[in-house]
Amino acid sequence: MAARTASGGNGPEGGRDADLRRRGFLRLVLSGAVGGSLLLVIPMGAARLLSGAQEDEEGGGTSNNPAGRRYVFVVDVTRCIGCGTCCVADRNEFMVPDGYYRTWVERYVIEGLDEVHVDSPQGGLNGFAQLPEACPGVARDLFFVPKLCNMCARPSCVQVCPVGATFRSREGFVLVDAKRCVGCAYCVEACPYSARFLHPLHKTASKCTWCFHRVHKGLEPVCVRACPTGARMFGDLDDPDSEVGRLLSRPEAVAVLKPEMGNKPSLYYLGLRREVI
């Protein structure tokens, strides 16, 4: 109506003018709608771009690695005594519900050449006071292996997450955005290390984060801090003064779990035995 008044009447000229204005208006509405829809579709990407930019500013690093650090976790199997302190610390830090494990400790008892008995009662939470039930013979060897998220460089969980709720940060942390997770458990099925579970209360995927919230503040993961023997180590691989940097630069046998999966874990083991899966 306003267009008609402005064009000076309802004559053929005015009508054409109004028609043109209407078209222009419709074009604007259409492009607005398309633009708005795109914004709806790409918030995930936008959020990541924004967070990345922020990290760049804070960390002052390069665009590839804003924090300028390459974090790795090293477990020295020969030092672990199976006390379960790490598991208790983790459970207290994250209030992990019973029956679910962000980290656990396995006990391996080797009999003869290939008789392997493995157990992890309550994930090793209470230590290993009792001998394994299914081990009647004489043990040739006994050792403990702590397990946690492998923070893979090529994580299956990130690949399969249908909504991008699981992602890999620029520092190499594989994390879960609980506000985005739909709770489909596809990532739980895809993880070759069974490091994930669906949190029974939050109904979202959950797992070990290598205490990202602490590391971000310059602190160690709680399990590293709690370990009485120093079997769990964490740090920047590129920092020559860090313990992990020193360990992994030595000519020592370093292994990862299930390398055939191609996930390229950032969790390394020293003194790992072939019996460990």
Added chain:
Amino acid sequence: MTMLFPAAVGAVGYVFPNDLHVHWSLMIVLYPYITGLVAGAFLVSALYRVFGVESLRPVASFALLFALAFLVCASLPLLVHLGHPGRAFSMFLTPNPSSAMAGFGYIYAAYGIVLALEIFFLYRPHLVERWRRSRGVKHLGYGLLTMASDDLSPEALALDRRIMSILARLGIPLAILLHGYVGFIFGGIKANPLWASPLTPVVFVLSACCSGVAGVMLAYVLLNRIGGRPVSQACVDTSLKYLWGFFALTFSLEMLEVLFQAYMGTDSWEALRLLLWGPLWSSFWIWQVLILSVVPTLLLGILILGRVGPGPRTVLGSLSAVLILLQVFFMRWNTVIGGQLYSHSERGMVMFRPGWVGREGGFVALGLMVLPLVILFVLGRIFPFWPREVNDFLHVVSARDEEPDRRLGIGN
């Protein structure tokens, strides 16, 4: 907690602590089962409309309605399963392109649109006629269904036929994609030795064809017998032949997978062997293989190759269809649940028995299987399952050389 994620019942050997939970339960068994029925039923219709299998004409329109009724419910098991069903739409809005599961929204929507359009064009003459004859609320309802278009001129109907022809062809790859991708969801999980195989999506698609043919044929026989209408023997016989063919392929590939793994004898076989001779012994060997595969294969072979009268042929053929429908369900069960029983520790297995109550329990599963049948019944009140005029119209669509202005005899 246990109601939400059913806990496993016991374990054998060493199982990683988090593997004690079977996260994908009955709902994820139902999901591929229902999508399989959807894809298979569509292919039954396509056999007539695209590939010109004339004897399947009586079920061609019904098969589409059957597919639609199950398609409407296909996403329900997923929604029941999700921890946060309210966020399900984000799979559509913010999909992760590397996730097989993220394709669901798009494939499901595309296939749903094609199927709904096909049914719309197929039944348009019927709906227009009802619109013209009805009054009040019914008139309004039929008006909405026809989208207020009552043009039944020869030109308009010819255009409808052209569109339907395109949709029928487009629907075939979409139906295969709908179920093939479901197979890919499992087949692409490298961490699971029971799932990780390029054969998985192929077996899923083929077994979908089996369940579709069996489901449509069984419903056709039952509904017509109950309704006192004659059953086309040619339609039943052709359905049985296709069922036999599809099932022979499916069963062969399922056995090939086991044989191949056994022959290679790698670590994957060790996992598979422990499962098949452990917790899956009865559900795989006794039920899936012996009772539900060998028996119907032999039965169908006798019915097709032997001299069996039409009456027993229909009854025993329907029995074979029931067995094959169950076989496909058992195959889904053994794949989905079985795959999760073997721990990533490679040293142990869990035992699992689902409960009847709870969100992912047996009662909900039964309800979700009955719901499509209720929807089918409601659809049948609006879209007649076996109307002469609709089948005539289909006939015109498939026989291109017929006179283009042939009238459809609506209301006659």
